[in-house]
Amino acid sequence: MLGKLTWSAIPFDQPIPLVAGGVVIVALLAVLIWVVVKGHLPYLWREWITSVDHKRIGVMYVLLASVMFLRGGSDAILMRIQQAIAYQSQGYLPPEHYNQIFSAHGTIMIFFVAMPFVIGLMNLVVPLQLGVRDVAFPTLNSVGFWLTATGALLVNLSLVIGEFARTGWLAFPPLSGLVYSPGVGVDYYAWSLQISGVGTLVAGINLVTTVLKLRTRGMNYLRMPMFCWTTLASSLLMVAAFPILTATLAMLLLDRYLGFHFFTNEAGGNVMIFMNLIWAWGHPEVYILVLPAFGIFSEVVSTFSGKPLFGYRSMVLATMAICVISFMVWLHHFFTMGAGPDVNAIFGIASMIIAIPTGVKIYNWLFTMYGGRIRFTTPMLWSVGFMVTFIIGGLTGVLVAVPPADFILHNSMFLVAHFHNVIIGGVLFGAFAGFTYWFPKAFGFRLDERWGKAAFWCTFIGFYVTFIPLYAAGMLGMTRRMQHYDVAVWRPWMIVAVIGMAILTMAVVCQVVQLVVSIRNRESLRDRTGDPWDGRSLEWATSSPPPVFNFAISPDVRGEDAYWEMKAKARQQQFAHAQPEYQDIEMPRNSPTGFVCAFFASIMGFALIWHIWWMVILGLIGAWATFVVFAWRDHDEYVIPAADVARIDRANIEERRNLVSLAGSV
Amino acid sequence: MSELSDHSDTSFAPGDEGEHDVGARVLGYVIGLALALLLTATSFFVAGTTLVWQPSIPVALIVLAIAQMGVHLVFFLHITTGPDNTNNVLALAFGLFIVFLVVGGSVWIMSHLNQNMPPMDQIMRMQ
Amino acid sequence: MAIAATAGHGHGHGDPHHIGLVIEHPGPAPKRVVTGFGFWIFLLSDIVMFSCFFAAYAVLLGQTADGPKGAELFDQRNVAIETVCLLLSSFTCGMASIAADVRNRLWFYLAMAATGVLGLIFLALEFREFAALVARGAGPTRSAFLTAFFTLVGCHGLHVTAGILWLLTMMAQVFAKGFRADIMRRLLCFALFWHALDIIWVAVFSVVYLLGSTP
Numbered sequence A: 001m002l003g004k005l006t007w008s009a010i011p012f013d014q015p016i017p018l019v020a021g022g023v024v025i026v027a028l029l030a031v032l033i034w035v036v037v038k039g040h041l042p043y044l045w046r047e048w049i050t051s052v053d054h055k056r057i058g059v060m061y062v063l064l065a066s067v068m069f070l071r072g073g074s075d076a077i078l079m080r081i082q083q084a085i086a087y088q089s090q091g092y093l094p095p096e097h098y099n100q101i102f103s104a105h106g107t108i109m110i111f112f113v114a115m116p117f118v119i120g121l122m123n124l125v126v127p128l129q130l131g132v133r134d135v136a137f138p139t140l141n142s143v144g145f146w147l148t149a150t151g152a153l154l155v156n157l158s159l160v161i162g163e164f165a166r167t168g169w170l171a172f173p174p175l176s177g178l179v180y181s182p183g184v185g186v187d188y189y190a191w192s193l194q195i196s197g198v199g200t201l202v203a204g205i206n207l208v209t210t211v212l213k214l215r216t217r218g219m220n221y222l223r224m225p226m227f228c229w230t231t232l233a234s235s236l237l238m239v240a241a242f243p244i245l246t247a248t249l250a251m252l253l254l255d256r257y258l259g260f261h262f263f264t265n266e267a268g269g270n271v272m273i274f275m276n277l278i279w280a281w282g283h284p285e286v287y288i289l290v291l292p293a294f295g296i297f298s299e300v301v302s303t304f305s306g307k308p309l310f311g312y313r314s315m316v317l318a319t320m321a322i323c324v325i326s327f328m329v330w331l332h333h334f335f336t337m338g339a340g341p342d343v344n345a346i347f348g349i350a351s352m353i354i355a356i357p358t359g360v361k362i363y364n365w366l367f368t369m370y371g372g373r374i375r376f377t378t379p380m381l382w383s384v385g386f387m388v389t390f391i392i393g394g395l396t397g398v399l400v401a402v403p404p405a406d407f408i409l410h411n412s413m414f415l416v417a418h419f420h421n422v423i424i425g426g427v428l429f430g431a432f433a434g435f436t437y438w439f440p441k442a443f444g445f446r447l448d449e450r451w452g453k454a455a456f457w458c459t460f461i462g463f464y465v466t467f468i469p470l471y472a473a474g475m476l477g478m479t480r481r482m483q484h485y486d487v488a489v490w491r492p493w494m495i496v497a498v499i500g501m502a503i504l505t506m507a508v509v510c511q512v513v514q515l516v517v518s519i520r521n522r523e524s525l526r527d528r529t530g531d532p533w534d535g536r537s538l539e540w541a542t543s544s545p546p547p548v549f550n551f552a553i554s555p556d557v558r559g560e561d562a563y564w565e566m567k568a569k570a571r572q573q574q575f576a577h578a579q580p581e582y583q584d585i586e587m588p589r590n591s592p593t594g595f596v597c598a599f600f601a602s603i604m605g606f607a608l609i610w611h612i613w614w615m616v617i618l619g620l621i622g623a624w625a626t627f628v629v630f631a632w633r634d635h636d637e638y639v640i641p642a643a644d645v646a647r648i649d650r651a652n653i654e655e656r657r658n659l660v661s662l663a664g665s666v
Numbered sequence B: 001m002s003e004l005s006d007h008s009d010t011s012f013a014p015g016d017e018g019e020h021d022v023g024a025r026v027l028g029y030v031i032g033l034a035l036a037l038l039l040t041a042t043s044f045f046v047a048g049t050t051l052v053w054q055p056s057i058p059v060a061l062i063v064l065a066i067a068q069m070g071v072h073l074v075f076f077l078h079i080t081t082g083p084d085n086t087n088n089v090l091a092l093a094f095g096l097f098i099v100f101l102v103v104g105g106s107v108w109i110m111s112h113l114n115q116n117m118p119p120m121d122q123i124m125r126m127q
Numbered sequence C: 001m002a003i004a005a006t007a008g009h010g011h012g013h014g015d016p017h018h019i020g021l022v023i024e025h026p027g028p029a030p031k032r033v034v035t036g037f038g039f040w041i042f043l044l045s046d047i048v049m050f051s052c053f054f055a056a057y058a059v060l061l062g063q064t065a066d067g068p069k070g071a072e073l074f075d076q077r078n079v080a081i082e083t084v085c086l087l088l089s090s091f092t093c094g095m096a097s098i099a100a101d102v103r104n105r106l107w108f109y110l111a112m113a114a115t116g117v118l119g120l121i122f123l124a125l126e127f128r129e130f131a132a133l134v135a136r137g138a139g140p141t142r143s144a145f146l147t148a149f150f151t152l153v154g155c156h157g158l159h160v161t162a163g164i165l166w167l168l169t170m171m172a173q174v175f176a177k178g179f180r181a182d183i184m185r186r187l188l189c190f191a192l193f194w195h196a197l198d199i200i201w202v203a204v205f206s207v208v209y210l211l212g213s214t215p
């Protein structure tokens, strides 16, 4: 009746996951009870859960990423402590548990922190920057978000019901095959990625279509803000790469569920097909993550230097070049596995070539700052910190892209340091820069600068203290994923790293405090004009937070840095332009489709993991029915009358006029 | 062709044809079907025949398949190289490029891997 | 005409690089174009997914684990009939699109029904082939080659199955709601999907059945 699910699936004998899971469940219940008791549930349902507004969905993505960041971060703390004490001893984490932790850490950080964070920011900002009212497919957007959330839910469920994979974040066979991983861990891993992968694909399709087909009048390709370009490149990669992940995991699942022989050691199966395909997705994936971050830095650097982005066209070219080349280097992840000198040489060179467009970007940012009047706000600090850190990560990347060097460094702590160097220094710094930069746009008040800067410095220093020792340990021969070790020279480095981890933890605390303090002081941090940073692109042309319809009148773009020019013109003309003619606006109606779909997907995923076949069918039928019901509805739009539009817009214009005249009188 | 607006001259939905009368459109599909059937028949014939030089058969089959896909794209999916189709064609080109990389790259890499590190059961058999 | 060629009059900033002529982007595309393009992107991603199964098939083609090879298993006649079914169904699907465009319900239902029936015949033939293979001990668990074969061809079959479900839904929608603009957009997507499956089938019969059975 319940497939493989029995009481023994709950790890009563393992205190750590049980306590952790218990705390999470209690916290969730507490929040839920609070929400219900306070009567917020209808509001949440109406305004958030069923919302198809790209801004709301973007915020929910970022919220999901932030919560999962705490989970992934806890895993990281556990691992660092283990490696600091497990010298010639077993430490405090048994191997089967340690293996689950590093697998969950990688999976969560990539799929449920980095991905939703960048997708959330793109969702929030790109339609605003393009001057349009929503993304191309608003309801699908909500479906995509909720499917991502489903994946996150399943991964976390494995904490209390059953176990997680012990295979690392990419579940290489034959270890992940049925023979060596008979438990449900790999199934949790694979199904949660399959489900959230659909969500990512949907998000990618949505963003590609939005950028290519929905720009406002006059928003020619070469006038788009850089962030839109990097969004386009990143979403193109999502659309092209995620199907590869889906297919590869499908093959793994077929092996596990139906006894197929893609990656088995018998009957002609070949594990290297998995290696090959997973990395054909895996390398583009790292650029899916880092390209949007590049876009964020471009926006931030140009805004806070008060100058247009230097070398805009070369930046566009570099972005698209990275988009294409990132698909031609995947073998560098398995140089050591026998492809031979010809193949290795070609992929090694291709990998090094990708550093060229990246270098172009770095110079462009530097030249943008050169001669500018720079304001070192929190987002700008993250950007400068990124440039320094990412260069080191890129250099070590080029180093491991040299096949002979990689034979020594592959799967060592050096590699671990490399990718944390680029992912933390690139993606995470970018996410935080974007978070502080666009927070006022999303919520109408700025974040506290003091705590923001404290968070930056703790992260920056903590990062180096944690990961530079890992480079050293790697060069001393320490391999990755060690539950314990007997080599004395590695020990000091592990101890330094755990100190770094403590500093990083403080950074997270600073971020939380920053949020709390800012919410408390929101009145004094209020952004009344919609343009708190003296911005250059269209998202600053509307109020903060923007009205549902974003722009009362669709903007008419006449050049690069669209809003900057509008401001200049407005100052010249003292806002003398004629009263605009407001019109009724049609907006998509909210829809529970995404939430309901995800509900059934959760049921189906859980049932598949535990082989509860009747429940699988139930989930499938439910999802299908949801779709048909959605397809059947007659009215998916509602009208905002012109009078309302006018009222909202006039209030905003009034605030802005006050600001400009104030600035004029000083 | 319901909601043509002033934008229709700059972009086309993939799959949409320009304005033609019904007869011309049906004729398009008829031609497409005829060409597709012809190419299919040729493929099956080539695969089974002993009349042509054997090593050329795989190449011929691949060329025929690509030709037939082209026929489908043009006559059934109405993907043309006209200026109104730029985005559709570019997206298609990107997709095909990825397909080429994935299939070509995998086959190339795997053949080298198999040569240098044969799969487990082949090693067993060699012993 | 929404395209305005603004050659530098009034707003000189529009052309910072002095190219001379800037064609102003006319604004968001109409819904039909947006929907069609989005679906087009989805189809490309689907094709990339298929390409992985093709790659696996190409790599595992020789890995028969001393079991039957393609040449011993494939029945060219069956494949030829399957192919003809799909090609004809693509044609009838095109007829359905035309019928919908000229708002002719009768022809629309006829053409869609024909498409569905041809799809079902295809599925039946494929199912019979699979069943026969399994019955003679050449199921997907027999060898890596057969694993790859069943997965690739079966994945196409699953797509056709989904397509038929979609087809029925679309017929019901037209029946209930007529040729509304949103339904016409879905019909456009359906037609794209069906034609794309045909293109994949061309690759399947060429690579799997024909190339796969050359010695």
Ligand code: HEM
Pocket (backbone or CB within 6 Å): A286, A287, A289, A290, A332, A333, A334, A351, A352, A354, A355, A358, A393, A394, A395, A397, A398, A399, A400, A401, A402, A406, A409, A410, A411, A415, A418, A419, A422, A423, A426, A427
């Ligand atoms: C200049 C650009 C880069 C080059 C040349 C490069 C090169 C490499 C190479 C050769 C490896 C494999 C090393 C080994 O396994 O022995 C690797 C691993 C990795 N890189 Fe990079 N990289 C670059 C940038 C990036 C960026 C921007 C990211 C992420 C945003 C990234 C993320 C990763 C990850 C996650 C891994 C390890 C995955 C694993 O084995 O679990 N890299 N890199």
Ligand SMILES: [Cu+2]
Pocket (backbone or CB within 6 Å): A282, A283, A286, A329, A330, A332, A333
């Ligand atoms: Cu890589």
